[in-house]
Amino acid sequence: MKGLLFDSNSSENRARRDLVHDRCRAYTRSPSKGHFKKLKTLFNKCGNDVRIEYGFHCDYGNKISFGEGVYLNINCTILDGGDVIIGDDVLIGPNVQFITVNHEIQASARLHKKAYVQSIKIGNKVWIGAGVIILPGAIIEDNVVVGAGSIVTGLLKSNRLYTGNPAQLNKEIE
Template identity: 45%
Template sequence: MAQSELEKMQAGEWYSCLDPELTVMRHRALEACHEHSVLYPAERGNIGPKLRALFASCADDVRIEARFHCAYGINIHLASDVFLNVGCVILDTAPVKIGRHSMLGPNVQIYCADHHRDPELRKQHLEIARPVTIGDNVWIGGGAIILPGISIGDDAIIGAGAVVTRDVAAGATVVGNPAKPIAR
């Protein structure tokens, strides 16, 4: 029996992102993100109820400022005391794990989807999902972009506007495009 596009995505294989089942799942995530964004803060609390229910795992004390966007939500794991500031985007075609006490500044973007390099295959909307892992006590400055397949070690700092194209060691500080280590 042939694998569904969702099964291919979850297995880390090439899949078509314009699949009807995946479209329904993205629509569910859009609705949850919309609810989170339009609820009055006192009513929403730290996270809108539909958004919290969508996540793979989410500690009780996680806070996500509105506006927030995710592709599916089902691949997002948020440990205790995580904070996502306004405008964060997580394109979670693969697991995204954010460790305890980590903070993401405004407009941080995390991408798991990587598109095919062959232009003919790209026309077929093929992409592959690569996980992103962010350790404990990481600080990611506003406007930073984390590319597919990246791991960021505990206690690392990602400078504002950095484009992270390679793994970041525990305790390292990286800045720039592409992000490079600097002394603390």
């Protein structure tokens, strides 16, 4: 499934991206409480005890929802043309990428600069290891561990450890 058509080049979306990128850069330069408060105002939802380390980047912010007790380690990237919903007590390792945007495969179709978006949903009590890439339409249910360097392309069911490219079931966990 391609997802919903999304015009990332509209004047409204370009202006929003510019604002959000400026706030992300300011937070990275000086991750003070003042910059964090400004960053939090960009999000659709930001629960209590959310911690975001330096190097955080997103495109729009208003499509991101963080539950309670979420931790994002350094250099997290969220390309949020589509919704990114992250549950409670989620640990996100360094250099993790959430990608909701996709493009046409055929070169001639890409010339029209169309983008398609699909949401990403992360359940509760999930640990996402370093360098994981989560692609459009991915769903990670509750109590899942995603091993470092894995690429998530679809549904990861609850209470399991997944590793690899693409992420595959490694073993069930409690």
